[in-house]
Amino acid sequence: MRTVRAPATSANLGSGFDVFGVALDRPADVIRVERASRTTIDVTGVGSQYIPEDPEKNVVGAVAEALDAPAHIEIDKGVRPSSGLGSSAASAAGAALALNALYGRGLSRTELVPVAAEGEAVVSGEAHVDNVAPALLGGFTVAREDEVTTVEADIALVACLPEIAVSTRDARRVVPSHADMEDVVHTVGSAATLTVGMCRSDPELVGRGMDERLVTPARSELITGYGGVRSAALDAGATGVTVSGAGPSVLAACYPDDRRRVAAAMIDGFEDAGVEARAYQTRVSDGATLF
Numbered sequence: 001m002r003t004v005r006a007p008a009t010s011a012n013l014g015s016g017f018d019v020f021g022v023a024l025d026r027p028a029d030v031i032r033v034e035r036a037s038r039t040t041i042d043v044t045g046v047g048s049q050y051i052p053e054d055p056e057k058n059v060v061g062a063v064a065e066a067l068d069a070p071a072h073i074e075i076d077k078g079v080r081p082s083s084g085l086g087s088s089a090a091s092a093a094g095a096a097l098a099l100n101a102l103y104g105r106g107l108s109r110t111e112l113v114p115v116a117a118e119g120e121a122v123v124s125g126e127a128h129v130d131n132v133a134p135a136l137l138g139g140f141t142v143a144r145e146d147e148v149t150t151v152e153a154d155i156a157l158v159a160c161l162p163e164i165a166v167s168t169r170d171a172r173r174v175v176p177s178h179a180d181m182e183d184v185v186h187t188v189g190s191a192a193t194l195t196v197g198m199c200r201s202d203p204e205l206v207g208r209g210m211d212e213r214l215v216t217p218a219r220s221e222l223i224t225g226y227g228g229v230r231s232a233a234l235d236a237g238a239t240g241v242t243v244s245g246a247g248p249s250v251l252a253a254c255y256p257d258d259r260r261r262v263a264a265a266m267i268d269g270f271e272d273a274g275v276e277a278r279a280y281q282t283r284v285s286d287g288a289t290l291f
């Protein structure tokens with residue numbers, strides 16, 4: 001048997017749509033795998049009632065298939081599905097790392113990124129790597145078509161998860177198909193600023209670099225209370241606020257000493273809009289841990 005703790009992740013960070021991602025130190029899924037003649041899956045934990053146990057429909061089934069590693073797979077969910085916190089990616093990355101070890105496949109974490117992405121294709125129709133890359137590699141990741149670059153960074157974050165669900169599939173439907181050159185230039189500037197901020201572990205640059213006008217405005221409309229939550233977080237000291245992944249979680253960057261205040265302000269912001277929410281006081285962290 002092998003066990004992996006696989007962290008939540010936040011993709012996009014505003015200016016890096018489908019490119020940027022970070023691993024978070026909490027919440028996380030725990031995946032246990034045991035050799036078997038065919039793949040079977042048990043799911044427990046947060047939101048498990050919404051997650052299929054059929055290997056054709058669960059992301060870990062596709063990962064077991066890709067590694068030719070049939071197993072009994074137990075998933076203890078800590079990352080709620082359809083949260084914008086890389087729930088499906090945590091399971092896919094955790095299963096890839098655990099099954100690779102169980103069957104002695106010898107793949108590196110970087111080589112496991114496209115394997116875990118096969119799982120993502122099961123739920124969103126496309127094999128995105130911007131959540132599975134940080135879940136496996138940790139830190140801040142920049143994912144392009146055929147390469148992933150990682151940087152260790154120490155940035156305090158708050159991820160505020162409201163009691164509403166937004167599926168990645170639905171959130172991709174509202175992404176505009178065209179953009180004004182002025183907005184593209186603005187986004188490139190933000191993405192570069194955010195990247196420098198991560199390299200320097202500078203919360204001011206990371207927060208400013210989250211600003212983006214191409215995708216976030218359309219997506220934020222799917223999140224009841226987004227505008228109020230954003231303002232509340234900024235008033236409480238956040239250096240930048242954006243939609244986490246495909247939403248509905250909202251991500252704020254801040255100084256470590258402001259994290260509690262920012263978390264409370266974001267929960268209150270959602271409450272003002274009539275939405276219950278919980279906040280994870282977190283930070284950019286390591287990738288999945290194999291036990």
Ligand SMILES: Nc1ncnc2c1ncn2[C@@H]1O[C@H](COP(=O)(O)OP(=O)(O)OP(=O)(O)O)[C@@H](O)[C@H]1O
Pocket residue numbers: 009011050051052057058059060075080081082083084085086087088089091092123124131166167168169244245246247
């Ligand atoms: N092991 C799994 N863990 C979580 N969700 C799963 C799993 N297997 C299949 N799913 C399905 O995937 C969907 C959730 O994935 P989705 O990509 O929408 O959310 P997310 O992973 O939290 O979001 P994001 O990628 O924006 O951070 C749900 O419909 C869920 O039933």
Ligand SMILES: N[C@@H](CCO)C(=O)O
Pocket residue numbers: 011012017018019124128130131168171172245246
């Ligand atoms: N980059 C993806 C992350 C969610 O899988 C999106 O925003 O649609």
